[in-house]
Amino acid sequence: MRDNEGVECQVAREALSARIDGEREPVPSLRVDEHLRSCPDCRAWFDQAQQMNSLVGSLLDSEPARRLQEQAAVPTPPSRYRRALRWALGIAGAVQLALALGQAFGLDFGMLSTTHHGTAHAAHLLNESTAWSAATGAVAIAAAVRPRLAPGLACVLSVYVALLTYYVIIDDAIGQVTVARIVSHLPVALAAVFALLVWRQPEVRDTPPGAAAEGGHLKLLRSDDPAA
Ligand SMILES: [Zn+2]
Numbered sequence: 001m002r003d004n005e006g007v008e009c010q011v012a013r014e015a016l017s018a019r020i021d022g023e024r025e026p027v028p029s030l031r032v033d034e035h036l037r038s039c040p041d042c043r044a045w046f047d048q049a050q051q052m053n054s055l056v057g058s059l060l061d062s063e064p065a066r067r068l069q070e071q072a073a074v075p076t077p078p079s080r081y082r083r084a085l086r087w088a089l090g091i092a093g094a095v096q097l098a099l100a101l102g103q104a105f106g107l108d109f110g111m112l113s114t115t116h117h118g119t120a121h122a123a124h125l126l127n128e129s130t131a132w133s134a135a136t137g138a139v140a141i142a143a144a145v146r147p148r149l150a151p152g153l154a155c156v157l158s159v160y161v162a163l164l165t166y167y168v169i170i171d172d173a174i175g176q177v178t179v180a181r182i183v184s185h186l187p188v189a190l191a192a193v194f195a196l197l198v199w200r201q202p203e204v205r206d207t208p209p210g211a212a213a214e215g216g217h218l219k220l221l222r223s224d225d226p227a228a
Contacts, residue, residue, distance in 0.1 A: 008035055009039060009041065009042055011026070012027075012036065012039070012042050013042060013045060014026060015027050015029070015032045016036075016042070016045075016049065017049060019032075020053050082198075082201050082203065085197050085198050085201070086144045086145075086147060087144065088190070088194045089140055089143060089144040089150070089191060089194035089195055090141050092140055092187045092194055093136070093137045093138070093139070093140025093141040093143075093144060093187075093191055094137065094140075094141060095137070095187040096133055096136055096137030096187040096188050096191060097133075097134055097137030097138055097141065098137075099133060099184055099187060100130050100133035100134035100137055103129070103133065104127075104130045104134070133188070136153075136156075136157060136160075136188055136191065137188075137191075139153050140153060140157075140194075140195065143195060143198065147198050147203065147204045150195045150198040150199045150204055151199045151204065153191075154192065154195035154196045154199045157188065157191055157192035157195055158192050158195075160188070161185075161188065161189050161192045164188075164189075168182055168185065
């Protein structure tokens with residue numbers, strides 16, 4: 001008996017269970033095979049593990065087990081990252097809404113200072129901008145609470161932010177936009193980014209209304225968790 005045999009068996013078995021699970025083996029598989037040939041214990045262990053694995057696999061694939069999984073399926077709780085994304089989206093929306101309200105109550109975010117003719121026309125344009133900002137802020141908050149709304153919001157906001165960027169560049173070139181105004185566009189730009197990221201989360205992306213069955217493993221996913 002060699003001293004390191006125990007360690008070798010342990011390493012070999014770790015590699016073999018990775019192989020059974022279809023994962024990357026931590027050591028070269030040639031070395032593992034070599035060990036298998038020389039170690040009857042590990043051969044027996046590997047045979048048993050393979051049998052166990054196929055038994056579990058066939059049990060899980062059987063009809064009664066699938067029905068049990070269906071019944072036991074619970075909504076996947078959002079991970080910390082997903083929750084953080086939703087918070088970020090909600091906060092961006094709240095800031096955007098606050099900016100809109102501020103604008104509605106007469107705070108100047110650099111829009112009027114660029115219009116030298118304080119005409120009624122310019123005032124109405126400001127109101128339109130306020131209404132739009134308030135709407136995007138409110139829907140961003142709604143999408144933070146109900147992520148299912150994120151895809152629609154993401155579509156609208158990404159096109160909006162793309163066009164807005166174009167106008168900011170054009171208007172900046174001719175000195176028609178103030179730094180304060182550009183900064184005031186940040187919340188909606190961030191809301192667009194966060195809405196896109198929320199959209200990419202599996203709970204939103206892969207979810208038709210109701211439940212989703214996937215590859216025999218039933219997943220019941222809801223885009224909104226009960227805690228929301
Ligand atoms: Zn061994």
